[in-house]
Amino acid sequence: MDIELDVEQKMIVGTSFLEWTNPSLNLVDELQFHLYYNAFKNSRSTFMQDRNQIGFLNKSLEEECGWAYSEVISLIDSDDVDLIPDSEFISPDDGNQYDQTVLRVPLKESIRPGETVVFTMRWRAKIPKAMVRTGYNQNYYFFAQWFPKLGVYEAAGMRYEEEGQWNCHQYHASGEYYGEFGTYDVSLLVPKDYVVASSGHLEEEQIIGSQKKYRFVADDVIDFTWSCSPDFQKLERQWEEVNIQLYFYPGHEIFAERYFTTAIQALEYMNEHVGSYPYKTLTMVDPPLHGLFTGGMEYPTLITSLSSRLLPSGVKAPETLVVHEFIHQYFMQMVATHEQEEPWMDEGLTTYYEGRILDKYYGEKTSLFDSWGIKLGNAEYNRYEFWTSPNPKIADNSYKASEFVHGGYSKIAYNKTAMMLKTLEGILGREKFDGVMKTYFETWKFRHPCGLDFIKVFQESVDESLLSKLKFDLNLFFDQALYGSVECDFKIASISNQSLQANAGYLNTIDSCEVLRKPRENLIESRVVLNRLGEMIVPVDVVITFKSGMQKSFVWDGVKRSTEFFQVGSDEIVKVQLDPSRKLNLEKNIIDNTLMVKASTSYRKYTSRFKVGIQHLLDFLNFLS
Amino acid sequence: MKALHSYLSAWKSIWKYRYPILFLYLANLVFTFIVSSPYTIYFKKKMNTSDVLDDIQGFDIYMLGEFLNNYGEGLQPLMVLFFIVVVFYFLFAVYANSAILYAVASKNSYIPLRSFWNGGLNYYWRIFRLSLYYLLALMAVLAGVWFALLAIGINVLEVFDDRELLMKVRIGLAVFTLLSVIFYVLKQYAKILIALKNQPFITGALLQSGRFTFKYFLTTLLLYIINLLAFIALVFLYIKLRNLIDVNAWVATFLLAQVLLLLKITCRIIHLHSCLELYKRLEA
Numbered sequence: 001m002d003i004e005l006d007v008e009q010k011m012i013v014g015t016s017f018l019e020w021t022n023p024s025l026n027l028v029d030e031l032q033f034h035l036y037y038n039a040f041k042n043s044r045s046t047f048m049q050d051r052n053q054i055g056f057l058n059k060s061l062e063e064e065c066g067w068a069y070s071e072v073i074s075l076i077d078s079d080d081v082d083l084i085p086d087s088e089f090i091s092p093d094d095g096n097q098y099d100q101t102v103l104r105v106p107l108k109e110s111i112r113p114g115e116t117v118v119f120t121m122r123w124r125a126k127i128p129k130a131m132v133r134t135g136y137n138q139n140y141y142f143f144a145q146w147f148p149k150l151g152v153y154e155a156a157g158m159r160y161e162e163e164g165q166w167n168c169h170q171y172h173a174s175g176e177y178y179g180e181f182g183t184y185d186v187s188l189l190v191p192k193d194y195v196v197a198s199s200g201h202l203e204e205e206q207i208i209g210s211q212k213k214y215r216f217v218a219d220d221v222i223d224f225t226w227s228c229s230p231d232f233q234k235l236e237r238q239w240e241e242v243n244i245q246l247y248f249y250p251g252h253e254i255f256a257e258r259y260f261t262t263a264i265q266a267l268e269y270m271n272e273h274v275g276s277y278p279y280k281t282l283t284m285v286d287p288p289l290h291g292l293f294t295g296g297m298e299y300p301t302l303i304t305s306l307s308s309r310l311l312p313s314g315v316k317a318p319e320t321l322v323v324h325e326f327i328h329q330y331f332m333q334m335v336a337t338h339e340q341e342e343p344w345m346d347e348g349l350t351t352y353y354e355g356r357i358l359d360k361y362y363g364e365k366t367s368l369f370d371s372w373g374i375k376l377g378n379a380e381y382n383r384y385e386f387w388t389s390p391n392p393k394i395a396d397n398s399y400k401a402s403e404f405v406h407g408g409y410s411k412i413a414y415n416k417t418a419m420m421l422k423t424l425e426g427i428l429g430r431e432k433f434d435g436v437m438k439t440y441f442e443t444w445k446f447r448h449p450c451g452l453d454f455i456k457v458f459q460e461s462v463d464e465s466l467l468s469k470l471k472f473d474l475n476l477f478f479d480q481a482l483y484g485s486v487e488c489d490f491k492i493a494s495i496s497n498q499s500l501q502a503n504a505g506y507l508n509t510i511d512s513c514e515v516l517r518k519p520r521e522n523l524i525e526s527r528v529v530l531n532r533l534g535e536m537i538v539p540v541d542v543v544i545t546f547k548s549g550m551q552k553s554f555v556w557d558g559v560k561r562s563t564e565f566f567q568v569g570s571d572e573i574v575k576v577q578l579d580p581s582r583k584l585n586l587e588k589n590i591i592d593n594t595l596m597v598k599a600s601t602s603y604r605k606y607t608s609r610f611k612v613g614i615q616h617l618l619d620f621l622n623f624l625s
Numbered sequence: 626m627k628a629l630h631s632y633l634s635a636w637k638s639i640w641k642y643r644y645p646i647l648f649l650y651l652a653n654l655v656f657t658f659i660v661s662s663p664y665t666i667y668f669k670k671k672m673n674t675s676d677v678l679d680d681i682q683g684f685d686i687y688m689l690g691e692f693l694n695n696y697g698e699g700l701q702p703l704m705v706l707f708f709i710v711v712v713f714y715f716l717f718a719v720y721a722n723s724a725i726l727y728a729v730a731s732k733n734s735y736i737p738l739r740s741f742w743n744g745g746l747n748y749y750w751r752i753f754r755l756s757l758y759y760l761l762a763l764m765a766v767l768a769g770v771w772f773a774l775l776a777i778g779i780n781v782l783e784v785f786d787d788r789e790l791l792m793k794v795r796i797g798l799a800v801f802t803l804l805s806v807i808f809y810v811l812k813q814y815a816k817i818l819i820a821l822k823n824q825p826f827i828t829g830a831l832l833q834s835g836r837f838t839f840k841y842f843l844t845t846l847l848l849y850i851i852n853l854l855a856f857i858a859l860v861f862l863y864i865k866l867r868n869l870i871d872v873n874a875w876v877a878t879f880l881l882a883q884v885l886l887l888l889k890i891t892c893r894i895i896h897l898h899s900c901l902e903l904y905k906r907l908e909a
Contacts, residue, residue: 130782137782251788289787309787310794365681373684380687387694575676589695591688594675602678606689607665608875612882615657618714619889625719625756 001147004189005228010129010136014147016121020111024155024164027110031083031119032090032168033103036145037070039171040128040135044098046091050173050402066129072103072148073122081108083119093170093402101171103148123148130293132173140287142227142294142304145177149223152180152448159338159450169340174409175401176332176339176346179222181446186224188214195232197247199224199302201281220278220446221300222336227285239264242277248286255307255318259284262319262361266326269357273434274330275441282329284322296321298328314371316362320378324354334445342451343409344397344482348417355379355418379422383585386415393485397451419585420481423488426583427472427539428462436461451482471539471557480536481586488586489534490578492595493562497572500525526573528565532558534588543580546571574598628848631902632855635895638734642894645728645741649721649890650883656717660710663703671696683872719756722816723748729898730820751819754827759812766804770797810838810849813900821904841907848903852896859888 003014022028039047075083087105091097111117125146128135134144151168154161167178185203188196192212200218207213218224233253237244237260246259263284267277283302287295295306303325307318331353332339332346339346358367358378367378386392394408397417401409425433440449440457455478467474480486500523504514528544536558543553548571556563567573578593587593672678677688693700727744728736774797784790814834815827824830838845863885870877 138785249786251786289784289790290782292781309791365685365687374686375683376686380690384687384690384694388690577676589691591671591675591677591691591695594677596674596676599673600676600679601673602873603669603672605873605875605878606672606678606684607661607668608879609684610665610668611657611661612879614661615653615882615886616889618653618656618660618711618718619886621711621715621718622722622890622893624760625715625722625752 001184001186001224002189003147003186005141005191005194007139007141007191007194010127011124012127012143012146013124014122016119016123016147018119018121018150019116020119020150021116022111022113023153025113026155026164027112028153028164029107029110030166031075031105031107032151032166033072033105034145034149034151034168034171034177035070035072035101035103036149036171037068037125037128037134038100040066040068040131041100042067042098044096045101045171046094046096046099047101047171047173049096050405064129066131066135068126068128068131068135070125070148071123073124074120075105076120077108078118079108083107091170092168093172096170099170102151102168121148130290133294133297135293137290137293138288139231140227140229140291142225142285142287142291144225144294144297144299145171145223147224150180152178154448159448159453167338169402172340172402174404175343177223178338178340178448179336181220181222181336184216184218184221184224186216186218186226188216188226188228190214190228191230193230194228195230195234195247196226196228197232197234197245197283197285197302198226199283199300201243218300222333223300225299225302227287227294227302227304229288231288235260237264239267241280242267243281245281245283246286247283249288251309252286252307254309255286258307258318259286259305259322262322263326265361266323266357269360270327270330270353273356274353274437275334275445277329278334279329282326286318296325298325298332300333301329303328312371314366314369316358316368316370316378319362320354320358320368323357324350327353327357330441335441336446336448338448338450340402341400342397343401343413344417345449345451345454347410347414348397349421351382351414351418352421355382355422379418379585382415382418386411386419387588389415392416393487396483396485398483416586417482422585423481423538423583424458424477426581426585427470427477428466432462432466455482471555473537476537480538484536486535487533487588488536488538488584489532489588490540490558490584491531491533491589491592492576492578493529493531494527495573495576495595495597496525496527497597498525499523500568522570523568524570524572526565526567526569526571528573528576529562530556530564530576530578531562532560536586538584538586540579540584541581543577544573545575545577547574572597627906628844628851628899628903631848631906632851632895632899634902635898638898639891639895641734641736642728642891644738645725645736646887646890646894648738648741649725650887652717652721653886653890654883656710656714660707663706664700667696667699667703668692716753719753720745720749722756723752725894725897726752726816726820729894729901730817748816748819751824751827751830752816755812755815755819755830758827758831759808762808763805766801766808770801770804773797773800806846806849807838810845811835813849813897814838814845814904816897817901817904821901837904837908841903844903844907845900848899852892852899855895856889856892859885859892 001014001016003012005012039045072084077083083105087103089100090102090104091099092102130137134142134146151166154167155164156162184200189211190196192207192210196214198216199221200216203215203217205212205214231249232247233250235246235256244260244263246256263282271277279301281301285304286307287304292306295304297304305318305321311317327350328346331349337345355378364377366375368381369376389411394406395404395412397412436458439461440454443457458474462474507514539555539557541553542556543551544565545551550571575596579587678685724741724745726748728741774793777793778784779790779793811831811834814837815830818824818830818833866881867878
């Protein structure tokens with residue numbers, strides 16, 4: 001692509017030289033392009049119709065013309081024929097006739113299976129002001145989903161397809177993208193004083209009059225993104241073969257060490273536990289405050305984060321975002337799942353690894369927040385976020401991103417999936433789990449798997465004998481936890497320790513009645529009743545502790561609604577724990593997973609502090625009078 | 626120097642307030658137990674047979690989150706009780722402050738509880754109105770500062786960076802703090818005037834208070850700062866001591882907090898008394 005940025009008119013003009021190979025056994029007689037910027041063309045686009053979370057950006061639209069558009073001027077095929085006159089906008093998702101985010105271009109001649117064709121596209125786009133994920137504000141520009149981008153042609157047998165067809169969704173407010181792998185060779189012409197951060201690696205840069213031309217190349221990527229500003233500063237760090245670059249505004253060099261440290265931690269961890277990062281560069285953009293609408297996003301070899309002096313250093317915002325967005329290099333960039341149709345496959349897996357990485361390097365209890373005496377771990381907060389959602393059962397992971405119309409998108413796709421994976425890891429063991437995930441990554445990198453492909457890797461990698469030993473039904477688990485909305489909730493209903501009564505009545509013969517009712521010496525009848533309150537059936541570890549310190553443990557398969565442990569002996573049960581090592585991250589209530597005969601007094605430190613807080617609150621009222 | 630002398634003089638009279646201080650403390654304790662007991666009993670009932678709170682030494686916010694997730698709905702009806710008691714306590718606080726005003730203005734060297742409470746009746750409605758005016762003034766200042774900040778631009782999309790935003794917010798906070806302090810000082814001297822001159826109307830007391838405060842602005846401000854520094858030192862000392870105590874030693878931390886509360890009540894009385902002393906010295 002040859003691109004020129006006009007900062008005065010807020011326009012980009014481009015020429016794309018598109019080379020595409022038909023991957024299917026079908027004849028392909030049309031092309032479909034995403035024109036994402038048309039989502040911001042007017043208030044009638046599907047994106048604007050279902051937006052409801054971007055109110056703070058409305059000022060740009062209502063008070064100034066911050067609207068945008070994308071226009072394909074011409075698309076010339078190899079016979080020098082312009083195909084645009086026959087093109088039309090289509091709305092495959094909702095039939096919204098005003099939505100212009102998908103352009104269908106009929107071809108004059110069908111493309112044969114395996115045939116490679118070349119097109120030349122001339123296009124232009126007006127850049128949106130302060131719009132979601134992309135656009136400009138002041139001198140800061142961020143270009144994501146900015147060029148007319150070819151959809152993914154899915155051959156028969158790929159994902160859920162029974163026959164080859166284009167997969168090119170409209171732009172929705174909820175959910176992200178899906179792209180085909182390719183090589184991007186992009187020349188960017190920008191004002192001379194502008195510094196450019198981009199996907200891929202820089203091949204050359206040269207000054208041409210008052211402008212500067214950058215040429216970037218990115219191989220085996222599903223998208224291409226860039227950003228520029230005259231205020232950008234740049235720092236670099238090398239990790240093995242990867243050149244890590246950080247672009248930031250003046251004053252934010254204080255966050256550089258945090259950025260680089262976290263990026264290297266994430267690279268090391270993912271290389272060790274999932275697979276190697278194959279690219280030569282990793283570019284991090286720390287947007288200025290007025291560009292925060294672009295923060296916290298992932299693009300091939302380029303990620304954006306957010307940092308702020310307003311937050312104490314104990315708030316691990318840059319670390320969390322860098323780790324999260326970096327993991328997306330694996331799940332959605334290299335393993336290029338469909339973010340619109342199956343958002344859990346990238347967001348859920350990413351959230352899961354985010355918790356693992358941050359908990360490892362920043363502590364399980366402090367990896368999210370460690371300030372003002374308050375400590376909270378990343379994975380802990382993930383659980384909290386899910387269970388505090390208004391309706392944790394509102395949907396399941398069979399929903400497309402745009403189908404979460406009444407909420408639950410992030411809670412289900414991000415949080416619940418991460419909890420599901422943590423539970424799976426707990427049940428299978430981390431070593432086994434990591435082995436399966438490595439297989440999944442190696443099998444599907446640079447391809448487009450669907451949810452069933454993910455499950456299939458587990459089915460093929462975990463043998464029956466292990467599942468039988470664990471009393472674990474893998475298929476049922478995915479049905480319940482991934483594609484179901486049932487809750488996992490176990491409880492210890494009761495513990496009883498009673499002296500064993502001697503047998504009484506007509507025991508051996510009706511001629512003699514045994515009336516002795518004294519307890520038998522030193523014999524105690526101990527009983528524990530366990531309940532499954534939720535619908536989810538998973539095996540759960542049970543540990544019973546006796547007064548002597550002895551412990552007995554077993555695995556309850558969780559199939560029946562209740563079960564019991566019963567013993568006659570000289571020892572009393574003092575404590576029962578369900579899932580003591582917290583394998584079942586999906587468990588709703590971990591408080592009632594322990595029952596002790598002797599009450600704990602640990603609650604007093606909380607209640608006394610609460611009382612003191614109330615005292616001072618009441619005393620503060622005196623200040624007002 | 627007059628400010629410092631006034632402050633020291635107030636401390637010399639502290640013994641006079643021993644019963645009111647003790648009574649105000651006990652009243653706070655009673656209200657606290659009324660408000661907090663339903664919560665603490667509920668919390669105990671749900672948590673004391675589980676070991677989840679034993680997992681870590683300090684406070685486990687995560688487990689509080691788990692508690693709220695699973696049992697939080699049970700707390701909602703208790704919130705109603707909480708707000709009722711807070712409103713009632715505010716009315717009581719107005720009464721208590723009226724009584725403190727009476728005690729401070731009284732020339733007696735000993736304030737029995739009976740006269741302390743009877744004295745409160747003298748000023749109740751005037752202090753009540755003064756409290757409302759003060760609250761309204763604070764809200765007006767807050768709104769004024771907020772709109773001023775909006776006018777100079779605190780929209781995150783309009784500022785250049787977080788340094789600019791931080792600077793503007795700091796300026797806003799400084800202005801809010803300064804104006805709040807001035808209104809607080811005005812309130813203190815308005816109380817003194819209500820007591821000394823038996824002002825029937827709040828507006829009159831406030832006007833005279835304003836004239837006095839701005840006439841002796843530096844001295845009155847200095848006295849406020851002395852009182853504030855003493856209070857800050859007290860809180861600082863409390864935090865230092867509390868950090869020395871193991872978080873599980875809840876009895877010790879609770880007792881230390883009671884000492885702080887007693888001293889806070891004392892400081893409040895000292896503040897008003899020192900204002901009275903200063904007023905007398907300056908207007909003498």
